Amino acid sequence: MVTIKDVAADAGVSVGTVSKVLNNMYVKADNRRRVEESIHKLGYQVNTYARGLKAQQTFxxxxxxxxxxxxxxxxxxxxxxxxxxxxxxxxxxxxxxxxxxxxxxxxxxxxxxxxxxxxxxxxxxxxxxxxxxxxxxxxxxxxxxxxxxxxSDNEMGGRLAAEKFISTGCRNVIYIRNGSNLEGETLKRGKAFVDTCMQGGVEATRMDFGEETTLSKQQMNKIISFLEQCVKNGSMMYDGIFTSSDVHAIVVLKQLTEMGIRVPGDVQIIGYDGMRILNVGDYPVSSIAQPxxxxxxxxxxxxxxxxxxxxxxxxxxxxxxxxxxxxxx
Incomplete structure (x- = not known):
């Protein structure tokens, strides 16, 4: 690796002169020219990380x-x-x-x-x-x-999902999630959803599938098994499902479709995040979109x-x- 000492030796100047050129300080025009020519010839790269450490900032x-x-x-x-x-x-x-x-x-x-x-x-x-x-x-x-x-306003997100279900005639809904239970804003979305539904006369429950933040294959299988248990005589016991992410909502949509449950005819689904297909296309599920x-x-x-x-x-x-x-x- 070419160092500042190599540049100084090639240009026939001191290390201090090279440093002044690199930091855009005053040096004689002839010295600046020689240093710049040596930098170009040797392919010297300024070590911005080291310079940042010296200034106590790495950018x-x-x-x-x-x-x-x-x-x-x-x-x-x-x-x-x-x-x-x-x-x-x-x-x-x-x-x-x-x-x-x-x-x-x-x-x-x-x-x-x-x-x-x-x-x-x-x-x-x-x-x-x-x-x-x-x-x-x-x-x-x-x-x-x-x-x-x-x-994002998780409390408002939960209320928006609940209000949508209430306005479209849902009578028995559920909130499905997995993720951390440590204190934070995301816990507000489920609470606001259940509270708003109950205030609007809609029966609302929640199902928590553990504290894993990433939706793993094991978590997906738990959700699928739960949904299968919720179907009696070809009918789903819930007519509205709100999930903690769009990924969850897509899993629910796929499973209900495979079980012959019509979406949104029999069951409505709302996810959370507002992700688009390939980040530019349509929304794969109705959702609460985060900015x-x-x-x-x-x-x-x-x-x-x-x-x-x-x-x-x-x-x-x-x-x-x-x-x-x-x-x-």
Missing amino acids: TVAIIVPDLINPFFALLVNYVEQVLAAVGYKLLVCNSHCNADRELAYINMAKQNKVDGLIAVTYSNTDEYLEADMPFVSIDRHFKHQICCVS VKEMAVTCVDTLIKLIEKKPVERRIILPVTFVEGGTTR
């Missing part, structure tokens, strides 16, 4: 997500990278698979100034390792120390302010909307 941000299989996480990472690039930052993507040790390792990177800050979707007990002045933005999850949290791009912009804007030690809002809630995807009447 790199890490994002922690459970996985990139879920289309919501993939789209979120895509937007975060675009927004960061526009302001001169690079993104390090960290798949945690909900492993606390992995998440802690990424948090320690920020503590050691290897990255300038973190954006995180995390469901592990890492609370005690976070510090109040740490540039850290959480998505959905609540932490102590007043860590910044950005989320993913706005969430990414807000997370980056908040994190940059934290890095620059500027004041920020500690909890930011962004609006959601109901979108039609052919699984509601």
Whole structure:
């Protein structure tokens, strides 16, 4: 690897002169020309990481997500990278698979100034390792120390789903989910859904399939088995199913179709996230759409302010909307 000393030797100048050229400081025109010619000839690459460490800034941000299989996480990472690039930052993507040790390792990177800050979707007990002045933005999850949290309006999302079922005549509905039960905004969607249904005279229950954040094959089989048990004499006992994600809703739609249950004629389905087919096409199911791009912009804007030690809002809630995807009447 070509070093700054190699450039200095080739140009016949001091290392200090090369450093001044690299930092756009004043040097004699002839010396600048010789240094620039040597840089080009030797193919020298400026070590921006080392320069960042010297300035206590790397211009790199890490994002922690459970996985990139879920289309919501993939789209979120895509937007975060675009927004960061526009302001001169690079993104390090960290798949945690909900492993606390992995998440802690990424948090320690920020503590050691290897990255300038973190954006995180995390469901592990890492609370005690976070510090109040740490540039850290959480998505959905609540932490102590007043860590910044950005989320969509999960409470409104639950109400919108319930109101849709009520307005279309549903009488017995269910909320299906799996995921973390740690304190956070996402828990509000199920509670608001059940409460709104009950207030509207609609029977509402919930079914929790465990704390796995990623919908695994095992989790899918549990949902399929549950749905099979809910069919008596060719009829489904629920006429409305609200799920914690569009991925869940698609699993439910496929299984009901295979069992000969008409959607939305016999059973209506509403998912959560508002994902499109290939992120540009139609909605595969009716859903509560999260403003993913706005969430990414807000997370980056908040994190940059934290890095620059500027004041920020500690909890930011962004609006959601109901979108039609052919699984509601």
